[in-house]
Amino acid sequence: MTNGDRIPPDPEFVQLLDPDGERVEHPDYSVEFTPDEYRGLYRDLVIIRKLDAEATALQRQGELGIWASLLGQEAAQVGAGRALRPQDMAFPTYREHGILHCRGIDPIMPLGLFRGVDQGAWDSQKHKVHMYTIVIGAQTLHATGYAMGITMDGKVGTEDGEAVIAFFGDGATAQGDVNESFVWASVFNAPVVFFCQNNQYAISEPLERQTRVPLFKRASGFGFPGIRVDGNDVLATYAVTKQALDNARLGQGPTMVEAYTYRMGAHTTSDDPTRYRAGSEVEAWRDKDPIKRMRIFLTKAGIADDDFFTQVDDDAAKQAVELRERVLALPDPGPLSIFDNVYPGGSPLLDEQRAQQERYLASFEGGH
Amino acid sequence: MAETLGKALNLGLRRALESDDRVVIMGEDVGKLGGVFRITDGLQKDFGEQRVIDTPLAESGIIGTAIGLAIRGYRPVCEIQFDGFVYPAYDQIVSQLAKMYYRSQGNVRVPVVVRIPFGGGIGAVEHHSESPEAYFAHTAGLKVVACSNPNDAYWMIQQAISGDDPVIFLEPKRRYWEKGEVSFDASPIPLFSSQVVRQGTDVTVVAYGPMVRTALDAATAAAEDGRSIEVIDLRTLSPLDLGPVYESVRRTGRCVVVHEAPSHVSLSSELAARVTEQCFYSLEAPVLRVTGFDTPYPPARVEEEYLPDLDRVLDAVDRTFGF
Ligand SMILES: Cc1ncc(C[n+]2csc(CCOP(=O)(O)OP(=O)(O)O)c2C)c(N)n1
Numbered sequence: 001m002t003n004g005d006r007i008p009p010d011p012e013f014v015q016l017l018d019p020d021g022e023r024v025e026h027p028d029y030s031v032e033f034t035p036d037e038y039r040g041l042y043r044d045l046v047i048i049r050k051l052d053a054e055a056t057a058l059q060r061q062g063e064l065g066i067w068a069s070l071l072g073q074e075a076a077q078v079g080a081g082r083a084l085r086p087q088d089m090a091f092p093t094y095r096e097h098g099i100l101h102c103r104g105i106d107p108i109m110p111l112g113l114f115r116g117v118d119q120g121a122w123d124s125q126k127h128k129v130h131m132y133t134i135v136i137g138a139q140t141l142h143a144t145g146y147a148m149g150i151t152m153d154g155k156v157g158t159e160d161g162e163a164v165i166a167f168f169g170d171g172a173t174a175q176g177d178v179n180e181s182f183v184w185a186s187v188f189n190a191p192v193v194f195f196c197q198n199n200q201y202a203i204s205e206p207l208e209r210q211t212r213v214p215l216f217k218r219a220s221g222f223g224f225p226g227i228r229v230d231g232n233d234v235l236a237t238y239a240v241t242k243q244a245l246d247n248a249r250l251g252q253g254p255t256m257v258e259a260y261t262y263r264m265g266a267h268t269t270s271d272d273p274t275r276y277r278a279g280s281e282v283e284a285w286r287d288k289d290p291i292k293r294m295r296i297f298l299t300k301a302g303i304a305d306d307d308f309f310t311q312v313d314d315d316a317a318k319q320a321v322e323l324r325e326r327v328l329a330l331p332d333p334g335p336l337s338i339f340d341n342v343y344p345g346g347s348p349l350l351d352e353q354r355a356q357q358e359r360y361l362a363s364f365e366g367g368h
Numbered sequence: 369m370a371e372t373l374g375k376a377l378n379l380g381l382r383r384a385l386e387s388d389d390r391v392v393i394m395g396e397d398v399g400k401l402g403g404v405f406r407i408t409d410g411l412q413k414d415f416g417e418q419r420v421i422d423t424p425l426a427e428s429g430i431i432g433t434a435i436g437l438a439i440r441g442y443r444p445v446c447e448i449q450f451d452g453f454v455y456p457a458y459d460q461i462v463s464q465l466a467k468m469y470y471r472s473q474g475n476v477r478v479p480v481v482v483r484i485p486f487g488g489g490i491g492a493v494e495h496h497s498e499s500p501e502a503y504f505a506h507t508a509g510l511k512v513v514a515c516s517n518p519n520d521a522y523w524m525i526q527q528a529i530s531g532d533d534p535v536i537f538l539e540p541k542r543r544y545w546e547k548g549e550v551s552f553d554a555s556p557i558p559l560f561s562s563q564v565v566r567q568g569t570d571v572t573v574v575a576y577g578p579m580v581r582t583a584l585d586a587a588t589a590a591a592e593d594g595r596s597i598e599v600i601d602l603r604t605l606s607p608l609d610l611g612p613v614y615e616s617v618r619r620t621g622r623c624v625v626v627h628e629a630p631s632h633v634s635l636s637s638e639l640a641a642r643v644t645e646q647c648f649y650s651l652e653a654p655v656l657r658v659t660g661f662d663t664p665y666p667p668a669r670v671e672e673e674y675l676p677d678l679d680r681v682l683d684a685v686d687r688t689f690g691f
Contacts, residue, residue, distance in 0.1 A: 065491050065492065065493060065668050066492070066493060112667075113493060113494075113667075114493065115669070116491060116493070116667045116668025116669040116671075117667055117669050118667050119493075119494045119667055134452075134493060134494060134495050135452065135453065135455075135456075135495055136425060136453075171424075171425040172425065174424035174425045174426040174429065175425060175426045175456065176426060176428050176429070176456065177456070202396070202425050203396070203397045203401065203404070204397045204399075204400055204401035204422075205396065205397060205422050205424075205425070209422055209423070209424055209425075210424050210425060270404070271404075275400065275401055275402075276400045276401055332669045332670065333666070333667060333669060333670045334670075335670065335673040337666075337670060338661055338663050338666045338670055338673060338674055339661065339663060342662075342663050342664070347662075349632070349662065350661075350662055350663065353661055353662060357661070357673075360680075360683065363683075
């Protein structure tokens with residue numbers, strides 16, 4: 001029971017934009033974006049990083065109970081998020097703030113959970129993003145079941161068919177639920193993309209605590225293709241995810257995408273990564289930063305200039321201030337809200353308990 | 369010596385590892401990190417990766433392989449990171465761990481200890497504040513204990529590990545940082561026994577885990593109003609040791625049971641039934657219960673409304689005088 005050999009550090013993966021901002025050709029994947037679209041991707045990356053930093057700051061100041069930062073994983077999330085079509089459905093973990101952004105969702109939406117005023121509380125169908133799931137891996141089965149429903153509804157097999165994307169981490173790949181979702185998706189040929197953000201750690205545990213083979217290779221054993229993409233390259237992540245989603249919507253079944261990336265920050269604000277990983281490792285990944293490489297590329301290609309970059313930074317800063325104000329203004333739930341929404345049909349026993357608690361609270365009013 | 373409850377557990381685990389080389393610790397992040405609450409801090413460094421094992425992220429796997437190790441003669445001590453994450457292991461615990469001895473007609477012992485930080489009050493997000501004890505206490509073949517103070521934490525974890533029963537070991541996570549005296553040399557009381565932790569004459573308040581502190585605080589406050597509360601720390605939830613409870617209630621005539629878990633089909637349901645059966649002619653009032661509500665554990669900003677506190681305990685104590 002030793003720690004095992006390290007997973008080969010230099011992975012073969014699909015890359016279209018290298019860390020130095022050079023475009024790379026790939027035989028199977030390419031992107032064709034207009035200058036506007038390129039600038040839009042850059043903007044997404046910067047805004048989600050800024051809002052994420054603001055949430056971290058809010059936690060430090062006691063305004064959020066906890067925060068799970070996406071720092072370092074922006075390209076993986078924007079690539080996947082922008083590859084989704086309006087009719088597609090996403091099942092996130094607790095870290096997919098960038099996916100919500102790409103779906104056009106108000107950034108305040110997930111903050112209730114982290115502030116402790118609700119437990120998600122949004123309508124999955126309306127936003128086409130299910131609520132955050134904290135229990136590791138559980139949502140991959142929900143995604144698969146939802147995808148089975150798409151097939152049963154006859155909504156696959158055409159260009160405008162529907163597809164599902166399930167997000168999970170490298171740690172989650174050890175869970176029974178995730179492996180069972182692979183079996184189900186395969187057996188029922190479900191239109192689902194399993195999008196694994198391999199950020200190299202599950203809290204303190206490095207990848208080799210979960211696997212002895214590169215994660216994307218797991219898929220073939222279950223009977224569907226797996227592919228590894230440079231998760232810090234927004235162009236490649238977009239291209240690979242789009243292809244996988246299109247295959248799903250056309251009725252060709254599941255794909256696993258392993259977005260090879262790195263969690264630059266702590267697991268959450270409760271975590272202290274200096275206890276288990278070297279600063280030099282983090283530094284090495286800083287060179288592969290997803291935003292830096294896009295900026296170099298856009299500049300060199302003449303798609304964007306300093307004025308544009310400054311404008312994006314200013315917009316992001318403005319959005320962060322706005323978000324902060326709105327977080328501070330989030331109302332606390334009322335004491336009796338505890339009893340709301342336990343059963344769609346209500347419960348006489350619970351009604352009684354609520355009435356009792358109401359009387360108890362009232363007994364404090366007017367001096368106790 | 370005064371130690372925090374968390375440190376006392378750490379010292380108890382250390383002593384268990386030292387005294388029996390078949391003891392192994394396993395769980396998510398228990399090695400290099402020392403666990404998210406640092407309960408296993410420094411143990412992998414001193415006992416090696418073979419004795420303190422960072423496992424893959426899968427609770428069913430943790431308990432299932434612990435059972436295999438136990439069949440092989442090891443004494444695994446599993447950490448479940450938070451109460452709400454024990455459920456993926458539920459099948460292994462309830463259908464496998466609990467029933468192995470019975471099914472093998474006594475041939476196979478599986479001395480696995482499952483440590484679970486439980487309960488709320490730490491401002492956490494969902495699944496991090498639950499009280500799942502009733503699920504396990506309901507299952508024959510499992511023993512379920514909850515420590516409430518550093519001295520008990522230190523001794524009870526060692527007793528749980530050295531016994532041959534599978535034990536669900538509940539740790540009151542919000543009390544991890546509270547300090548108390550630990551007598552390292554005194555011999556402890558038996559693991560499966562409850563204990564009077566404050567003597568009184570008017571009402572018996574029974575609690576366990578995190579609520580013992582709350583009950584003691586209530587007793588202190590009540591004393592100022594001239595009311596004498598006896599507090600019993602249940603310590604063992606399965607089997608129950610109700611001798612001290614019956615003895616106390618026969619003297620006081622009143623009983624209040626306190627826990628964070630919902631009341632419906634709970635430890636307090638069981639206590640109320642048994643105390644009523646055994647102390648019927650001594651009771652001046654029905655057994656009252658102060659518990660979490662029969663709802664999912666609520667968001668952090670409203671958890672204080674959900675959790676039993678000093679006022680709710682005192683309110684119930686008052687009500688026992690209203691019959
Ligand atoms: C079933 C379950 N067990 C344990 C946990 C505690 N926990 C929260 S996040 C985490 C690590 C997850 O790692 P990974 O899947 O790689 O995702 P990442 O957080 O790195 O994005 C653990 C163990 C949990 N949330 N759910």
